Amino acid sequence: MRNSHNMSSYRTHMQIIGDILLTTRDNTPDEQGASITYLIRKANISHGRISKILNNLVAQGLLEQSNSSGACKYKISHVGREFLQAYNTFNKFADGYGLTI
Template identity: 60%
Template sequence: MSKISQSRILTILKTLVSQGLLEKVDNQGSNKYKISEPGREFLQAYYTFTNFADDFGLSI
């Protein structure tokens, strides 16, 4: 994480928020992010299909 520049991480966070995977939480002037419900579902699906691809000796 420390090797990612601030502008890069902001771009990634903006993309994840725009896709509904993260939620921006305004907390006393500082920007904080938390995973959304669709984000949790995506991670669950990603984990499931990583195992699925592993079964075929492949990686996704």
């Protein structure tokens, strides 16, 4: 029973990461990137949870963080683009087998 719970929370986490990367690639309000408030609205998760995820994505090099007029902005990096492409490819592959990632 515990394994299926782990898988579902992992899946949710991956989907959130996918959403954040997609938003920072396709839907940033300006060229500086997306603010945390904007990303919270788009990803629909709490501030506490998203800031941990954003810190991890920056640390792993998938997102670039910049300061614009005192606010942190986030943009997808080159590595983030490659990760998102691989993630989307794998998602389609999994869908073909009726799996949810």
